[in-house]
Amino acid sequence: MKLLLRTSPDSKGRKSYTFFHSSVSKAVETCFLSDYAKRMAYVIRLADYYEFTCTDPETVTAELPLLLQQCKLYDRLVKFLRKDERGISLPPHIRYKYLKELRCTMPCSDGFMRQPLLICNFCAMRTGAFGQMFQNGNSCVICGQVVMAMGKEGFLCQRHYRFGVSDCFICKAMVFQTPRPKQGVLCHMCGILPRCAALNV
Structure with missing residues (x-):
């Protein structure tokens, strides 16, 4: 896999891994994520990681709401935006973007x-x-x-x-x-x- 990956620093200087070409990303997606149920299982695992394990609040607020929205965990999304300190730190117009879809x-x-x-x-x-x-x-x-x-x-x-x-x-x-x-x-x-x-x- 190392030959197919590219590393680059993110905004905080941490290593970020991506596929070196979009065709590789597309092939992986077709092979492993074409089934909706399997795809959602991976999305939920990512959401669980960001909500319960990740220690960087900025990364959590950037990634978690979208993941919860994608896997339709709407109750968790509302609780995160209204009760979790990381979600509360988001500006109102960002919270509005997610909540208006549930209205x-x-x-x-x-x-x-x-x-x-x-x-x-x-x-x-x-x-x-x-x-x-x-x-x-x-x-x-x-x-x-x-x-x-x-x-x-x-x-x-x-x-x-x-x-x-x-x-x-x-x-x-x-x-x-x-x-x-x-x-x-x-x-x-x-x-x-x-x-x-x-x-x-």
Whole structure:
């Protein structure tokens, strides 16, 4: 194999191995990765390595989200982007890039069955539910970006709310109208389309 490999330093001076020609890479891919199930098994092994073994946070944030997306481990992807310090360090527009693919596609504009996305007062005052340092009540419920202006109120479609019952979007506890709960908001990026604010994970 050594004759087929080329080494070059990466941005941190570490050795990076690649095939010396794209035809070799294509042959290896055809031979070992043409079967979808086998390919996904390798992708999952790579994702496990970056998430649980790799010690370089920059490499993890560069590689792991895409791998989790490729092998459709969406629950792990959301947890990484919102709960893992390495994922939280990503800028909101990068988190948005991955999370928008998981967002429910049901419309929630006027005239459609919808319910306001409510956050109880206790959760609204806390931070970190969406991978952010700001209060949950003032943060986009998709990407976590703080909503200062141009925000939109968040709604849930009939698939993502219980008819006749109001639940806190974060803790799932029943929400009462007194004291008045906070309605979750969407930032200018996530609020462009009037869609349900829930994620399909």
